[in-house]
Amino acid sequence: MLDELKDANGYIIGKIEEKDPLILEMEAFALEHNVPIVTKEVAKYLEFLVSTHNFKNILEIGTAIGYSGTIMGRIAKKNGGKLTTIEIDEVRYNQALENFKKGDLLDSINPILGDGVEEIKKLDEKFDFVFIDASKGHYMEFFNDSFERLSENGMIFIDNIMFRGYLYKEYPKRFKTIVRRLDEFITYLYRNHDFVLLPFGDGIGLVSNKVMK
Template identity: 35%
Template sequence: MKEDALRDKIPILDDMTARFLYAQVKIKKPKRILEIGFGGGYSTLWMALGNPQAEITSIEKNRERFEKGQEKLKTLPYNINLLFEDARVFLKDLDGRFDFVFIDAVKSQYLNYFQSIENKLNPGSVVFADNIFYRGKLFEEDMSPKKRKEVMKLKEFIKRLNENKKFETLFLPVGDGLSMSLYQGEES
């Protein structure tokens, strides 16, 4: 699966992030996992390997990536529900609660995704967001107006994570940066 994604130029997790994600799922043993942006399904596979009994709902809005991922994952013996959908639309009507969320989609939408799932978590749930260093762009000054807007939205997401008292958040130097937010429950 990794070789196919690299050949098809589908972004995937680096090895360290993949193993870290796998370990977190293996340790936490979540019953319900939500993945926002599955690309070719590589991260989905790592999470399924971490807990083969988990129910995984994975969303992708790029048709080509969705179809390639669907083809690869449909033969595997895991409970994976792949959805071809824009996460911003899907998350508005999301039913049920999740124990584990992995966000690896449009970086400028991270805050919107996070806010949409905030009330869909069980206490003790964990939310990961990948690529928060944005290939170093988070620390650059000179960039195009479009990139500057994306970076500003990502910085706002990071700021809001730090301020949100419902979560205990760590920023980890894993891969291209990974945020890990543990849901404490509603503020008292």
């Protein structure tokens, strides 16, 4: 293997040629301001997954600047659906609104400013796709509440579930509780749900609510 190809993720990222101006603008902003967004290879996988399944009613927990929301929101709008997205940070929430406006998506997005732990419980509709990318210490709670609102044959996409690789390598002591909770969460998912763990990006967990006929 060539020296410059450090890992599989790096190879994949090197093959991605992003041309969309808004996506490129958000990537540059995130890099400059240290805003966590999904990695490029995860973004492409997310787009592929949502598009090929024709998901319409989507829930996102963790809007940030609207990067992943723009990707999913475009597909939801094309399919005649909508994206409901929750963000706890008011600055990030307002930045996301600006990006949704630039992408002509405001008419098909339901933005919510608040804590996902509380806001998910207030939702009284069903979603066919849920994207979780918020506070890692609350992933179990986010999952349980959103799974209750998941449609038959729906899917939950959990990003950063391996938390910087700290689940399998040495980590700072301050992250002990988060690492333990994520490890317990993954064990729970394997034991109780139709779950698969994919080791690219920062770890992706997929849960299906497929109904067998």
